[in-house]
Every structure is written in C-alpha cells, then in structure tokens.
Amino acid sequence: MDTSREDVGIAIRSAFLRKGTQQRYSLFGLALLSVLLIFLETIETKPLNGIRSVIKDLVYRAAIVASYPTKVISTSYGVVERHFNLYSDYNNLIKENNELKNKISTSDFLELENTQLRKLINEQVASSSNLVSARVMLDKQSPYLNSFVINVGANKDIKNGMAVLDGKNFIGRIVDVNYFSSRILLITDLNSKIPVISEPSGSHAILSGHGTNPPTLQYLPKNHKIKEGDKIYTSGKEGIFAPGIIIGKTEFAKEEIEVSLFSDLNQITFVNVNLGEKSKD
Amino acid sequence: MSISTKNFWFRFIAALPILILFIISLNGSSIINIKFFSVNIHYILVYYWILRQPQSLGLGLIFLSGIISDVVLGFPLGVNALSLLMVAGVASYVRVVTVRITLVNDWISFIPALLFANFIYFISLYYSSYSIDYVYLLKNSVFTFIFYPVLWGGFSVISNLMRS
Structure with a gap:
C-alpha cells in the first residue's frame, strides 16, 4: 500500500515538477504563473491596464492576419x-x-x-447623440462569450459601458477598452442584461442574453400587456445608455417572451459607438 | 528530392503541432461548433502530443497559446492557459505511469484530463464573475471525448511522418 502511494507521488512529481526532455519550464511553475495572471486580472491599476492593453492590441493584430x-x-x-x-x-x-x-x-x-x-x-x-464609427476586427464568437473586437479604443474616447449600434439598432455595449481596440459584449451573450421598455404596451423589463438562443424579457410585471410584435427599446433606466434605442420585436416562445433582433449579428462589418451627449460649449 | 527540400519538409512536419496550436488559438477556433456538435480541438491536440511526443510541443508554447486564446475569445488572462496546462499535466502523468500506449488507453485516460480542465475552467470563470452555460460545457466535454479517436488518427499520421 505504502509502495503504491509512493509510486503515485513519484509519478505526480515527475509529471508536474520536473522539466521534461527539451522542456524549458516546469508545468507547476507555468500553472502558478497562470493563477497569478487570473488574480492580476481582478486588479485595476494604470500600469497593469497599460500592459494588458498593449498585449491585447498586439494579439488582435496577429489574430487578424491568422x-x-x-x-x-x-x-x-x-x-x-x-x-x-x-x-x-x-x-x-x-x-x-x-x-x-x-x-x-x-x-x-x-x-x-x-x-x-x-x-x-x-x-x-x-438628437444630441455623438457617434463614432468603427470596423469589426474580430468576430470570433466563442460559445461561452458572444463578443466582437472593434478597431477604436481609448484613442477615440471609447469608455466601458457605452452603447454600440448597428445603424440605429442597439447590439451591445463596450466591456473592454484598449488603446487601439475595444471589445463589445453582444446583447445575445449570457452576461448581457439590458433594461428595456416595450412599445406600445410600455412595460419595463430586463433583456437577458442566452448565448446561442435569442435573448428573452425577464422581470416583467405580472399584469403586463405585451403582445407579439411589440417593439423593444432601451429604457435608459440604468443611466448609461440613452433611452429609446431600438433593439428588436417580441416573439412568444413556449413560456418566455423572446426578442427577435433587428440586426443580424453574423453580418455586421461596421458599428457606431454612442459616446453619449455632446457637450454644449 | 534535394537535401535542402528534404530538410525543409522535415522541419515543416516537425513544426506542424506547434503551427496547428497557434493557428487554433489565433483563429479563436479552439471549439468547433457544427449544429449540435461542439468539440474542443485545443484539448485533444495538447493531450495527444504531450502524451505521445512531448518534445514536439513545449509547455511554454502551450501556455502562450492559452494566453492568446484568452485574449482572442475575451476571457480573463490565464483561464485557457491554466486549463491547457491541466490537460498537459494529466497527459504527462499518464505517460509516466503507462508502459504501453494504445488508443483505448489514451481515450479512457482523456476523461480525467477533460474533467480537470473543465473544472479549472469553471472555477476560474466563476471567480471572475462570468456566467457559463453549464449544459453547453457538459455537451462540449462529451463530444470532445467522443471525437478524440478521429483527431488521434490524424495526429498519428503526422507523428508517423515525423518518425519516417
């Protein structure tokens, strides 16, 4: 029994701690470095953000070529x-x-x-909205994260949380800003929750993404009067997006109210980022 | 074939696993989705080469490829790198404890590699406040396991070419 335990210990040490043939780094060391990187992602400081921004900008350029x-x-x-x-x-x-x-x-x-x-x-x-046009650089939609990378960033005053439009239709918001690029979290992503209002019924709700399935309306009042085909707009309740940006129309599924988007997210090449209201000076 | 052409061909075949690794991560195509199929080819690639020919795929390169995947797919830096290193760790362990490597042995020992890697994936994303579709994660693991022998065949051809 003791011998077999020792064997397992030796095997684990050999697999994780020793450097293999022609391997420069040990597995354990690299795993520790990965954990450190994940931890550093939670820390927001100017130098760290700068390094992250440079790395991401470089990888995005290489990814475009590849x-x-x-x-x-x-x-x-x-x-x-x-x-x-x-x-x-x-x-x-x-x-x-x-x-x-x-x-x-x-x-x-x-x-x-x-x-x-x-x-x-x-x-x-x-209208007092201030739009910046951008080109979609990467649209690698992972099954876990539906997002785009666009070719404008802090160099064009883009900030986290800004609304992104395809023409006049709302498609997502900025979640990560680098100097020359930014990432848009699409409305279909599992992490996307947008306060919306339906017209003409006027009910407030939260539009939640579900990955590959269409987004649905949640937290609706019990006595809502939403009908199939009602238009869905941003409500502007959270104070980040302007109210009244069109998103799509309602479609009744089995037990949920789905929203059919007016924009086809697979066919987008250019987008507009809403920088918010223009200063009046 | 002249010596220089032969030399180039040999080097190209020898670098093929690394090339595929970086094309997958830069292309953001570590997960292939076809209808309801979803296969993580990144895991299979790392597992096969660390198990069969670890000298063809450096751990540092696997780490770098994971970091690139994180950037391209928009995850916190280190999540994919850690999952891939976990797959490589299980493959190294299996290589140490197994004398004779066959497809069935490889295939069965791939289960703990998948479980550990997805566990790491889940934990890292959970603590980074990312929502995950658990059903999708399970489906992806099942299909990656089922699809393993197909890529095993393809990689074996490359491996044989390297030896010849």
Whole structure:
C-alpha cells in the first residue's frame, strides 16, 4: 500500500515538477504563473491596464492576419450561397417592398402627428447623440462569450459601458477598452442584461442574453400587456445608455417572451459607438 | 528530392503541432461548433502530443497559446492557459505511469484530463464573475471525448511522418 502511494507521488512529481526532455519550464511553475495572471486580472491599476492593453492590441493584430484565410473561405461560401438563393430572395424582396409601400403613407401621417404633438409640449426634438464609427476586427464568437473586437479604443474616447449600434439598432455595449481596440459584449451573450421598455404596451423589463438562443424579457410585471410584435427599446433606466434605442420585436416562445433582433449579428462589418451627449460649449 | 527540400519538409512536419496550436488559438477556433456538435480541438491536440511526443510541443508554447486564446475569445488572462496546462499535466502523468500506449488507453485516460480542465475552467470563470452555460460545457466535454479517436488518427499520421 505504502509502495503504491509512493509510486503515485513519484509519478505526480515527475509529471508536474520536473522539466521534461527539451522542456524549458516546469508545468507547476507555468500553472502558478497562470493563477497569478487570473488574480492580476481582478486588479485595476494604470500600469497593469497599460500592459494588458498593449498585449491585447498586439494579439488582435496577429489574430487578424491568422484568421484571414478562414475569413476568405467563409466570405466565398457566403457569396456562393447568396447566388443560389437569388431567386427566392428576389421574390421575398418584391413582397416586402409592396408591404413597405403600403406602410409609408401611414408612417408619414404618424410622423407629422408626432411632430405636432411634440411642439405642443415644447419638447426638443433634435438628437444630441455623438457617434463614432468603427470596423469589426474580430468576430470570433466563442460559445461561452458572444463578443466582437472593434478597431477604436481609448484613442477615440471609447469608455466601458457605452452603447454600440448597428445603424440605429442597439447590439451591445463596450466591456473592454484598449488603446487601439475595444471589445463589445453582444446583447445575445449570457452576461448581457439590458433594461428595456416595450412599445406600445410600455412595460419595463430586463433583456437577458442566452448565448446561442435569442435573448428573452425577464422581470416583467405580472399584469403586463405585451403582445407579439411589440417593439423593444432601451429604457435608459440604468443611466448609461440613452433611452429609446431600438433593439428588436417580441416573439412568444413556449413560456418566455423572446426578442427577435433587428440586426443580424453574423453580418455586421461596421458599428457606431454612442459616446453619449455632446457637450454644449 | 534535394537535401535542402528534404530538410525543409522535415522541419515543416516537425513544426506542424506547434503551427496547428497557434493557428487554433489565433483563429479563436479552439471549439468547433457544427449544429449540435461542439468539440474542443485545443484539448485533444495538447493531450495527444504531450502524451505521445512531448518534445514536439513545449509547455511554454502551450501556455502562450492559452494566453492568446484568452485574449482572442475575451476571457480573463490565464483561464485557457491554466486549463491547457491541466490537460498537459494529466497527459504527462499518464505517460509516466503507462508502459504501453494504445488508443483505448489514451481515450479512457482523456476523461480525467477533460474533467480537470473543465473544472479549472469553471472555477476560474466563476471567480471572475462570468456566467457559463453549464449544459453547453457538459455537451462540449462529451463530444470532445467522443471525437478524440478521429483527431488521434490524424495526429498519428503526422507523428508517423515525423518518425519516417
């Protein structure tokens, strides 16, 4: 019994502590270094943030080069697929175009009415948002983290928590800022919780991401009157995002209310980062 | 084949495991998702080469590849590096205690490697306040285990080429 225990001990020591043939570092030493790095990630100081920022910027640039062949292959595949779907897409677009033509007249009337009502209550209609455009550098969506890396960072005054839009649609928020790049946590990620409001029902809720599945509305009031197809906007309740940024529309699933996003997160090349309100000086 | 071409070919084959390791991490494709399949090829690669030919894959390079994966995928620095080192640790232990290595032995001993690595993954992300999809983690572990013999075959071809 003692001998077998000793054997296990010797084997573990040999595997973890000794440097193997042509190995420069011991496994134990490197594991300790990894634990130290994980611990250091929780510490926010200027020098550490600077080092992290430089490392991340360098790796992102190398990753762009390394992922170029796969990007070319997936783009070519997309082009071929679009060619095959040309006829069905054309028919769908004709149908959509006819529906939109019918809606335009109603929309014009509503816009006019809305402007008149705003005038009545003396509301400032002019938008004061301040947008910065950026290109998506990396869109490696890990199954555990749905995120993008964009090519602007602290050099363009990007800060953590800022809203990111695809056109006018909300798609996520900034969670990590380096000097030349930043990471966007997408609305579909498991860690994403956004305060939202539904229209026209007017119910407040939290939009929670679920990874590969569509995001759902949580913490709704018991007597909510949300219907299928209601529009979902940011509520601005947490004070970080501007209120009224469109996200998507509701779809009733089995027991939950899912939100179908207006932006296809797999097809995004450029995004706008909302820097917040412009200073009035 | 001239000597220089032969030399280049030999060096290329010898560097293939390292090349694959860094392409996987820089490409952010350590986990391959096809429909409901999800396989972690990073773990299989590290496990196979540390078990079979540890001289082909340095531990320092595995650590570096883990750090790159962390940056590309947006995890706290060190999480993937520690998981990969845990896989390498189990592989080193199995290499020390096993006399005859066969596919079945490799395959069965891969289970504790996966369990330890995913445990480390879970603990590190939990303490870094990241939410994880546990069902997905389990599914990924099961499919990585099932898929092991396929990549084992591919890596064995490279290994044989190196020897020849």
